[in-house]
Amino acid sequence: MQVTSTHTEAADTTVADTAADTTAQRAIQIDQLAQKLHQERLQAEQRKPPEQRTNPTVLWRQAHREARTQVRNEVIRARAKEATRKAATNVYADVRAAVHRNRQQLAPWLLAAPYAATGEAAHLLATYGSGSPLGMSAVLAATSAGASYAAWRRRLASRIPTAFRAKAQAGLGGLCGWTAAMPLVPPSGQAGMWLSLIGGTAYLGLSWWRKHDHPIPLADDVAAVELPAVDVPSPASGEDDDTTHIRVHGIIQAWHGRLARKGGPIEGSTLTYVGSNTSVDEYEIQLDRDGSITREHLRQKQMHARIALATGVLENKLSFEDTDDPARIIMRHLVKEPSTSYDGPIVLCDGKPIHSRWEITPGSTVDIVYGHYLDGRGHAAYRVIDAGSVNSMFVLGGTGSGKTKLLECLAIGLRFIGAVIWYIDGQGGASSAALDDHAHRRFQFSKDDPGDDPGEDQTDQLATMVNAAMQARNRELRERRELRNRYTYDPARPPIIVLLEEAHEVFCKKQAGGGTYGEVFGQFGQQTRKLGVGFVAASQDFDLTSTFGGSARLRSALLAGSNFAAMRLPDKSRIGMLPASTPALDTIPPKGYGFSPFSARESALWRTANLDASGREPGEWMADHDPAELDAHVADAIGHSRPTAPAAGSTGAGGAGASGADGPPRVVRFPAAAATTVDELTDGQRRALAALGGDAKSPTTLAELLGITRQGAAKHLDALVAKRRAVKLEDGRYMAR
Known part of the structure; x- marks a missing residue:
């Protein structure tokens, strides 16, 4: 503290001394000038009569006042001159800095500048001089052509990337012609010539400007940050060392000057350049192990936006991936769209x-690749078959995210392995024409109430067929011990995959008898996996109620194989059930990008294949592979799966007794009831079963209908469940089998 005080006192003393010296010097100047002026006034007074002379004291005061005014004006002029000099110096420095910073962008204009100056000088000489315009044009043509050739051989050829050489050569030829034509153009044609020069240079420079990102303008405190040299690897095709170096160095400088500085949002961190491929720059963020910032902070939307703002990069062009080290994070900058030809x-x-x-x-395990990580290290894939089971998958994405294209990519792969594809679209078939035309079976969907027009909605029929297929496969497992109670892939016994577009509409649709179809499919639960049946559901929501129809069992079944694709979704209210480690989905680029939150690389961004760029329609790709045929067990069961409406003593679907039912099919919600006769039920249980009817009811509702206590109603319901005459739903309600 004493040292600090001593330094402060010394600094104050120096400032005071300097001010005192300046004041003393000014006082001396005023006195010297006042004495000079006083002498001049005395001499002038001596030439006057004695009665007209002014008192010497008054003369001194006048002289001193005039001297003080002159000295003050001189100081003001000196200060104004110094300020003008500094301003001119600053403007000159700013212009130089701007030109240096924009040298890549100014390159086409700098190339055209000497030709423009030469051509204008030749025009003025031909117009106001005595030379021959035609001769001057010939001389300029030869001179400019020779100078251009020499400049190209000595300097330009080695500095201009291969991708721009053709346009550069065309530009040089045009400039030579423009320069040679200037002596022949009359003054009235000058405007047209200059417009042609500016327009031609701008047109030929468009591709150059597209390829060269503008350097990030940095504040003085940021630009002053000392950084280690950035080692830039060999450039990718179409890009040079200088461009990559400017972009990378600018981002690193901005990071250390704006983010990692003392008091910055990521104080104490370091950013290191790792490398680049054709579309992505990769950096490594090293957090301060003693600081308060963790990698959880980097996942937050607000921090993501601050990093994008500080580095001058669009928010959806940045992605972050965790590593095994909690203080080390990989940041990737999407420089241009990757090549995703299919x-x-x-x-x-x-x-x-x-x-x-x-x-x-x-x-064996079977995977269908649907995306490639942007860093080129690996792929995102749907694990269709694994460990004796068929897995399901969920695709989350908003409008324009590319989830329909991802489904089509999966459908082509499923057709390749010989899977049977059943398709239902919650938009009524408006999502994918390829799936609508080439799926093995398409089911119509309508948002209207079940009783309005059953012929326009086949959700019930889909659930019935899935139930029938499962029962057939289940019987086969009991009959064939060699299958070891699991699904083993066989082209003659193909997996059945149900593709659901806008699945939330299907799962949340109400049944005629009450409840949702999400509860229906949820009752199938984990049994579908070992029976060779899987679901691939795509939706704009990921919520238990608004997506899965209130069925937690259905949600668990879809995520059991950890197959999850999260694509762009701006609405945060729809993703409350995602893991906390999932990156912000509203920062993902649109049209085919996404994360796989339940995979080993949960925060690595991938890109789906671009089916549109393949030159073929998705339906054509599907048609390249022969469709699979259902095995006899399942085909026979589906052919006889036309159940009637379940009653209290219903025997369920899939049996011969239901095969002759007329009218639209209804889904059998639960497995067949045990062969319990009415005589085995007590009077109270029979009344409870009759009161249940075809709707789901809670114990409280049933108690009110029967006029008994809630505890008594719950006791009757539990007894009916034990005797397999009723089933308890996930929401606590009960329903007759």
Whole structure:
């Protein structure tokens, strides 16, 4: 503290001394000038008569006042001159800095500048001089052509990237012609010539400006940050070292000057350049282990936006991936759209690509690749078959995110492996024409109430067929012990995959008898996996009530295989059930980008294949592969699965007794009831069963209908469940079988 006080006192003393010296000097100047003026006035007074002379004291005061005014004006003029000099110096420095910072963008204009100056000088000489315009044009043509050739050989050829050389050569040829034509143009044609020069230079420079990002303008305190040299690897095709270096160095400088500085939002962190591929720059963020910022903070939308603002990069061009080290995060900058051309489905059997469904061996894992990570290290895939089961998948994405294209990509792969595809669209078939036309079975969907027009909605029929297929496969597992109570892939016993577009509309649709179809599909639960049945659901919501129809069991079944694709979704209110580690979905670029929150690389951004760029329609890709045929067990069960409305003593679907029912089919919600006769029920249980009817009811509602206590109603309901005459739903209500 004493040292600080001493330094402060010394600094104050120095300032005071300097001010005192300045004041003393000014006082001396005023006195010297006043004495001079006083002498001049005395001499002038001596030439006057004695009675007209002014008192010497008054003369001194006048001289002193005039001297003080002159000295003050001189100081003001000196200060104004110094301020003008500093302003001119600053403007000159700013212009130089701006030109240096924009040298990449100014390159086309700098190339055209000497030709423009030469051509204008030749025009003025031809107009107001005595030379021949034609001769001057010939001389300029030869001179400019020779100078251009020499400049190209010595300097320009080595500095201009290959992608721009053709336009640069065309520009040089045009400039030579423009320069040679200027002596021949009359003064009235000058405006047209200059417009042609400016327009031609701008047109030829468009591709150059598109390729060269503008450097990030940095404040003085940021620009002064000392950084280690940035090691830029060999440039990607179409890009040079200088462009990459400017972009990378600008981002690193902005990071350390604006984010990592003392008091900054990510104080104490460091940003290191790792490398680039054709579309992505990769950096490593090292957080301060003693600081308060963790990688959880970087996942927050607000921090994401601050990083984008500080580095001058669009928010949806940045992505972050965690590593095994909690203080180390990978940041990726999407420089340009990656090449995602589609050449056909990529299917992996035990991690190795295959070219035919017949190469899939029993007991192996089967993956369908639907995206590639932007860093080029790996892919995102749907694990269709794994450990004796068929997995389901969920795709989350808003309008324009690309989820329909992802479904089409998956459908092509499913067709490749010989899976049977059943398709239902919550938009009534407006989402994908390819799936609508080429799925093995398409089910119509209508948002109207079940009783309005059953012929326009086949959701009930879909659930019935899934139930029938499961029962057939279940019987087969009991009959064939060699299957070991699990699903083993066989082209003659293909998996059944139900694709649901806008699945929230399907799952939340009300049944005629009460409840939602989400509860229906949820009752199938985990049994679908070992029976070779899977669901691929795409939706704009991820909420228990508004997405899965209130069925937690359905949600668990869809996520059991950890197959989840999260694409762009601006509405945060729809993603409350996602893991906390999921990156902000409103920062994902649109049209095919996404994360896989339940995978090993949950925060790595991937891009789906661009089916539109393949030159073929998705339906054509699907048609390249022969459709699968259902095995006899399932085909026979589906052919006889036309259940009637379930009553209290219903035996369920899939049996022969239901095969002759007329009218639209109704889904059998639950497995067949046990063969319990009415005589085995008590009077109270019979009355409770009759009161349940076809709707789901809570114990409180049933107690009010029967005029008994809630505890008594709950006791009757539990007894009916034990005797397999009723079932308890997930929301606590009960329903007759």
